[in-house]
Amino acid sequence: xxxxxxxxxxxxSGLATAAAAWPGATTPAAATAPxxxxxxxxxxxxKIGSYELTALHDGTWYRPxxxxxxxxxxxxxxxxxxxxxxxxxxxxxxxFTALLVNxxxxxxxxxxxxxxxxxxxxxxxxxxxxxxxIDPRAIDIILISHFHPDHINGIKxxxxxPVFPNAEINVPAPEWAFWMDDAQLSKAPEAARPGFLNVRRxxxxxxxxxxxxxxxxxxxPGITSIAAHGHTPGHTxxxxxxxxxxxxxxxxxxxxxxxxxxxxxxxxxxxxxxAMAADTRKKLLDRAAADKMLVQGYHFPFPASGYITRRGxxxxxxxxxxxxxx
Amino acid sequence: xxxxxxxxxxxxSGLATAAAAWPGATTPAAATAPxxxxxxxxxxxxKIGSYELTALHDGTWYRPxxxxxxxxxxxxxxxxxxxxxxxxxxxxxxxFTALLVNxxxxxxxxxxxxxxxxxxxxxxxxxxxxxxxIDPRAIDIILISHFHPDHINGIKxxxxxPVFPNAEINVPAPEWAFWMDDAQLSKAPEAARPGFLNVRRxxxxxxxxxxxxxxxxxxxPGITSIAAHGHTPGHTxxxxxxxxxxxxxxxxxxxxxxxxxxxxxxxxxxxxxxAMAADTRKKLLDRAAADKMLVQGYHFPFPASGYITRRGxxxxxxxxxxxxxx
Numbered sequence: 211x212x213x214x215x216x217x218x219x220x221x222x223s224g225l226a227t228a229a230a231a232w233p234g235a236t237t238p239a240a241a242t243a244p245x246x247x248x249x250x251x252x253x254x255x256x257k258i259g260s261y262e263l264t265a266l267h268d269g270t271w272y273r274p275x276x277x278x279x280x281x282x283x284x285x286x287x288x289x290x291x292x293x294x295x296x297x298x299x300x301x302x303x304x305x306f307t308a309l310l311v312n313x314x315x316x317x318x319x320x321x322x323x324x325x326x327x328x329x330x331x332x333x334x335x336x337x338x339x340x341x342x343x344i345d346p347r348a349i350d351i352i353l354i355s356h357f358h359p360d361h362i363n364g365i366k367x368x369x370x371x372p373v374f375p376n377a378e379i380n381v382p383a384p385e386w387a388f389w390m391d392d393a394q395l396s397k398a399p400e401a402a403r404p405g406f407l408n409v410r411r412x413x414x415x416x417x418x419x420x421x422x423x424x425x426x427x428x429x430x431p432g433i434t435s436i437a438a439h440g441h442t443p444g445h446t447x448x449x450x451x452x453x454x455x456x457x458x459x460x461x462x463x464x465x466x467x468x469x470x471x472x473x474x475x476x477x478x479x480x481x482x483x484x485a486m487a488a489d490t491r492k493k494l495l496d497r498a499a500a501d502k503m504l505v506q507g508y509h510f511p512f513p514a515s516g517y518i519t520r521r522g523x524x525x526x527x528x529x530x531x532x533x534x535x536x
Numbered sequence: 537x538x539x540x541x542x543x544x545x546x547x548x549s550g551l552a553t554a555a556a557a558w559p560g561a562t563t564p565a566a567a568t569a570p571x572x573x574x575x576x577x578x579x580x581x582x583k584i585g586s587y588e589l590t591a592l593h594d595g596t597w598y599r600p601x602x603x604x605x606x607x608x609x610x611x612x613x614x615x616x617x618x619x620x621x622x623x624x625x626x627x628x629x630x631x632f633t634a635l636l637v638n639x640x641x642x643x644x645x646x647x648x649x650x651x652x653x654x655x656x657x658x659x660x661x662x663x664x665x666x667x668x669x670i671d672p673r674a675i676d677i678i679l680i681s682h683f684h685p686d687h688i689n690g691i692k693x694x695x696x697x698p699v700f701p702n703a704e705i706n707v708p709a710p711e712w713a714f715w716m717d718d719a720q721l722s723k724a725p726e727a728a729r730p731g732f733l734n735v736r737r738x739x740x741x742x743x744x745x746x747x748x749x750x751x752x753x754x755x756x757p758g759i760t761s762i763a764a765h766g767h768t769p770g771h772t773x774x775x776x777x778x779x780x781x782x783x784x785x786x787x788x789x790x791x792x793x794x795x796x797x798x799x800x801x802x803x804x805x806x807x808x809x810x811a812m813a814a815d816t817r818k819k820l821l822d823r824a825a826a827d828k829m830l831v832q833g834y835h836f837p838f839p840a841s842g843y844i845t846r847r848g849x850x851x852x853x854x855x856x857x858x859x860x861x862x
Binding site (some may be wrong): 245246247248249250252253254255262264267269270294295296297303306312314330331332333341342343417502511512513517519528529530531532533535536 | 571572573574575576578579580581588590593595596620621622623629631638640656657658667668669821830837838839843845854855856857858859860861862
């Protein structure tokens with residue numbers, strides 16, 4: 211938020227006369243309407259052909275970051291990228307937005323959110339789903355981009371109950387192979403162990419019901435999976451197409467665009483293979499820019515939908531204008 | 537929307553294998569959830585000091601435009617600015633977003649929206665107010681930036697009933713002087729007459745209750761008016777300040793930022809004094825950029841809040857990131 215005070219504004223602008231004291235300002239009156247004190251759930255609908263898509267905001271994690279956050283960039287450059295976009299320079303707001311696709315016949319949920327288990331300012335997609343009028347029991351198909359906690363934790367409650375009891379859960383086979391492999395777990399560095407254990411917490415007792423797909427084919431009506439490995443070994447993007455329209459669901463191909471679209475070569479600390487992640491990112495963003503494709507980015511500012519455009523040595527996101535009607 | 541088909545995406549991307557037909561796709565099933573078919577009302581809250589502000593989306597007018605829309609720019613340049621931002625080149629989406637300020641003691645509404653009288657895709661701020669839980673009768677103070685219909689029509693229903701019966705309505709004195717002057721009406725060109733008549737429709741029978749203020753002073757607790765003439769003769773901006781935070785409410789100082797922030801010298805067809813409007817715009821945007829001020833723009837994409845940054849020979853808007861909590 212701006213630190214410019216009213217005094218600064220008025221003194222500096224040369225536009226104002228001496229501000230007369232407003233009579234009511236010195237005598238506190240009874241509030242006519244108490245402040246609401248909270249945001250409304252973030253829900254944004256749009257059409258792709260005959261499909262109705264709903265961006266479901268989960269919340270935002272204000273993640274403390276330091277000079278280790280981007281592995282291959284100088285810390286002052288990272289701080290400048292943050293400051294240029296009016297963000298704090300010691301923590302990165304990481305928003306989460308899942309995507310619901312209503313094909314008319316099937317309700318498909320792409321990634322499931324944090325389930326409120328990551329940050330107090332990220333309650334999960336429950337409130338957004340409710341505001342959109344969707345009963346979790348109505349979800350037919352779940353598609354998972356990768357196995358990081360903010361994408362899979364929504365599958366279960368904290369107590370281990372299934373949140374979407376009627377959904378068929380589809381995951382990338384190479385993602386399953388990596389995270390469920392005990393050899394990978396045993397050789398993982400200490401800091402990476404909780405991620406492996408979390409995957410087991412989510413999947414161990416429902417393993418037989420999980421469908422594993424090889425990226426590259428259709429995984430739901432009109433939805434094609436696209437291998438986009440690097441961020442994690444099996445990280446997968448999706449293309450949703452209906453009629454002559456489509457949107458490219460990037461998942462974590464690009465984390466916060468103000469850092470990683472502008473600087474596509476930067477490698478974030480949570481990339482399993484940073485070089486491959488950067489390569490995949492540039493390939494997908496290049497394609498999206500060339501074809502003027504609509505994209506949906508899991509960590510883009512809500513509603514997380516926009517277009518990619520080339521800018522200097524990187525890319526920029528032109529967010530969609532909020533549409534009042536579908 | 538993107539015209540890239542799934543076929544194009546898959547054929548061109550080189551990332552996908554041959555798409556296997558998904559079994560369910562060919563056999564239409566009963567819809568598990570009917571599509572909603574409509575957007576939720578646009579409501580976005582944020583804090584300025586102890587004040588709670590609520591951006592209230594009214595809707596968007598998809599205004600057909602042609603080579604006369606920007607008076608002093610070549611039509612291909614205007615079309616390029618639109619295309620660069622993934623907008624259609626024959627119509628400009630003009631969104632409307634009013635701002636509610638809850639000071640804790642007073643509910644202040646800055647501009648009142650279209651009342652659904654301008655475009656079918658702009659129902660007015662009624663649905664947003666309702667979604668925010670605000671009864672129009674609770675509004676204490678209305679501040680008007682200028683007398684164009686999309687700012688004043690919300691004062692009354694189509695049938696002429698007051699929408700905010702308990703609100704004190706404050707308008708810029710120079711705006712009143714211009715639009716209510718019969719001499720101005722009689723010398724106005726034919727195309728401008730409806731605007732003058734609309735002002736009379738709104739204000740004639742409540743004229744004695746309207747408070748006229750000279751821009752430059754405090755007009756409500758913590759809210760200062762700032763002369764920003766040109767777009768109309770009495771057009772006025774507002775600064776909302778509480779604690780050590782503030783936001784500059786630009787009104788129509790800048791219409792759609794993708795045209796008029798990027799190209800601050802462009803003069804829109806609806807500017808009464810285009811040169812003065814451009815001068816005022818550059819003065820305010822310059823100040824906002826230098827002081828890293830948060831701004832609210834009536835015709836900025838919802839939630840219409842962001843920061844101004846210099847870019848090339850013009851400015852850019854960095855939209856705020858949607859905050860899940862206040």
